[in-house]
Amino acid sequence: MSEEKVLIKDKGSVRLILLNRPRKKNAVDIEMYSMIGKAIATADSDINIKVIVLSGTGSMFSSGNDLNNFGTALSSGQSLDQVAEQGRIMLQDFVRTIVLCSKILIAAVNGDGVGIMFTLLPLFDLVFCVHGAKFNAPFSRLGQTPEGCSTFTFPRIFGTSRATEILMLGDKVGVDEAKDQGIISQVLEPENLLQYALKVAENLTMLQQTSILETKRLTGWDKQTLLKVNDEECRVLKERWQSPECLEAVTKFLTEKINSKL
């Protein structure tokens, strides 16, 4: 079980989902998207699960979308259009599952987060993070566009100007800025993070559940908009993935990565 790329552990009525690919900086490959999405969706429909906690093993939360996903899919002999369409559906479903989840979602961010694993943090009900963590979303460098509903949430959270710096210029965001702006509500020492998140999760399970679930439902005034945002972001990303510029940028990135290891 400990060799799974995603660990799923239920304790009482709390489901813990752990990104467990530390040697690859918890980069999310196709299989992991599916595993995480399924773990959230099944928890959502399981009356025994009340709270879901997402975290990672190792010192990094996640380096985001595994760029090898492209290569792996393409080398299987499918057309670029097929690969891009599969990627679109996979990402759209993944984000959709998070937006639609009716149970309480807690992110226990155990280190730096990149791309999708940064942009979707505002979709969680509670986000706790370790001191010193940094986030960035290097979309434009790779010829891509933002996802995770960040084109909607980030300008509202950071203001338009700072959101542009983050989403277009790829500026890094420190945990303190993320807390000041309201993405993260608690910053903790690494050794206390998961324990704290699980304690809060347990506290939530002991509160009157209809009250908790109705409060979550009531705060979801943007849910329909977020679904629309997600659809449109994924539609545009599919186009980007098929563009020569994106393919060139991704190929260059992967080549540099390979060369740096030689």
Added chain:
Amino acid sequence: MSEEKVLIKDKGSVRLILLNRPRKKNAVDIEMYSMIGKAIATADSDINIKVIVLSGTGSMFSSGNDLNNFGTALSSGQSLDQVAEQGRIMLQDFVRTIVLCSKILIAAVNGDGVGIMFTLLPLFDLVFCVHGAKFNAPFSRLGQTPEGCSTFTFPRIFGTSRATEILMLGDKVGVDEAKDQGIISQVLEPENLLQYALKVAENLTMLQQTSILETKRLTGWDKQTLLKVNDEECRVLKERWQSPECLEAVTKFLTEKINSKL
């Protein structure tokens, strides 16, 4: 007049509404909801009144909804459904009156605020507060759900994660955090608060009124959404009030309160 639970004083074109039940921590009972709502509504339709200031006597702003409201109504022989429906209408009308008020509403928060008297602060045009004040919304502990449009306003003001801590976990919010996040714009010494609020009110009455009223009207882009939010929050609360869990939590709270006085 000074024994009234709500004092209403007109001075020039400013209406001052004072919660005046300090021995009960300015808890709002059924009669007070009606008095405050009526004082705001009649000011709104009175061409001689231009600004409305709400504050409280004593060292606390308000402990929120008087939980004895339930017991009082039930002991009158009405059914639980009737009592819950009356509560729903009362709360819905109260918040609706504030959302729809076309005159400038100033809250001069003279101390701690709990529940509804915390959650509705974002609906005021100006909120001034004394140093050291704390706020909390212990809904889930009582098997209830948030009101005052806070399921809409709080995630936008505090960010989703912090809003969850406040609305679900019952976390306290200090005046400095409330100011940083934009609910409160000025923090003052207790001895200066009301004087300052009345001075600002007076200044507003001396500005060109069509300009002021049109500015207020123009900034109300969320008004229709807020009315919908209020309706839905009150509909859910009525259900909660009729649930065994809520009745149990409220009974337990009241019993503890009685015992602590023995």
Added chain:
Amino acid sequence: MSEEKVLIKDKGSVRLILLNRPRKKNAVDIEMYSMIGKAIATADSDINIKVIVLSGTGSMFSSGNDLNNFGTALSSGQSLDQVAEQGRIMLQDFVRTIVLCSKILIAAVNGDGVGIMFTLLPLFDLVFCVHGAKFNAPFSRLGQTPEGCSTFTFPRIFGTSRATEILMLGDKVGVDEAKDQGIISQVLEPENLLQYALKVAENLTMLQQTSILETKRLTGWDKQTLLKVNDEECRVLKERWQSPECLEAVTKFLTEKINSKL
């Protein structure tokens, strides 16, 4: 060319628009609205221009709408209604051009900004500003109402209470507050401001353009609302401009200005 009230310089694929009326504190007269709007609109449709930078010469960014616009137009023999209608169309088109611009808009705010040149800053993709700059929007003092979509953007940025202080009471906002609240993302020394803005603009031109333009388009979820807000703000302003109170306030302001020069 250097005597033009608005300087327009294209360098590579960056268009620099400079308010160049420093002796009048870069107050925007009718001609300048037209020149700036046209410079943005033509850049937007020019495939060679990728980024637009707006800044000012001298130590002030802009004192806002030139109140002499009224007098100039009225002295030409037109009716008050005609003058107000022309003003409405001019302002509406100007703000509309900025809202609709598909290219990246950078404001390099070289000093204090007043009225429209403060209120429209949230419509820019990036806003950089010099240390020590102050902003204010003295609408109510002149019997006017807010524009530049600030009745929508300011409550979301500053919170309702602070937005009321700024838009109704005319409170000044310092650059640090504007940065904390998310209007401005970088504060720089005056000697570095324009160089920094042009460097960021150049960096943006070197990124994959479809990615950049799609990111801008995707973040524009409020675009239709902003157009509606602009229309309504301008409709109300036209009424205000024709009111005796506004005419009196503007006349008084201009008279005081003339007298202070005698």
